[in-house]
Amino acid sequence: MQRDVRTYLWDALQAAELVGEFTKGEDFASYQAQAMMRSAVERQFEIIGEALNQLSKVDRELAEKIPDLARIVSFRNILIHGYATVDDALVWQVLTDRLPALSDVLRKLLDS
Numbered sequence: 001m002q003r004d005v006r007t008y009l010w011d012a013l014q015a016a017e018l019v020g021e022f023t024k025g026e027d028f029a030s031y032q033a034q035a036m037m038r039s040a041v042e043r044q045f046e047i048i049g050e051a052l053n054q055l056s057k058v059d060r061e062l063a064e065k066i067p068d069l070a071r072i073v074s075f076r077n078i079l080i081h082g083y084a085t086v087d088d089a090l091v092w093q094v095l096t097d098r099l100p101a102l103s104d105v106l107r108k109l110l111d112s
Contacts, residue, residue, distance in 0.1 A: 005062060006110060008055035011055040013106040016099055028092045041091060042079050048102075049076020066105055068098070 023031065023038050032038055053073045063069055075094060079086060095102035 002058065003039060003100070005055060005059040008058075009062075009106050009110050011051040011108065012030045012048045012055075013103060015044040015051070016103045016106065019044045023095060027077075028089070029091055032088050038086075038088060040048060041095065042086065045091070045094070046076050046079050049073050049079070061091070062109065065109060072102070 006058075010088060019032060020039050022037055022044070029098070031041070049072050052063065053076065055066075056073070066072070077102055
């Protein structure tokens with residue numbers, strides 16, 4: 001039985017919100033200093049990328065409403081397959097510069 005496509009949006013949004021919770025009040029230096037936080041944030045980004053990748057397989061039209069979908073999936077692949085060379089500064093930049101807008105898009109799509 002196929003999952004409801006909205007579940008993929010919900011999974012991605014929940015992961016994005018967890019990233020926000022994990023990093024609330026933190027800065028890049030504290031992020032870099034805490035292996036558990038880095039691991040938790042990277043895992044949630046992996047979930048975001050995988051959920052949206054699965055969404056693109058079952059509902060391309062809906063997935064096309066998500067800006068930079070291919071980059072999000074590629075970022076997930078980098079985190080998983082390039083685990084030994086993850087750039088903390090890049091993860092922090094995505095978290096601070098890109099994640100809020102993605103969360104807004106996901107909320108709007110879930111509300112519609």
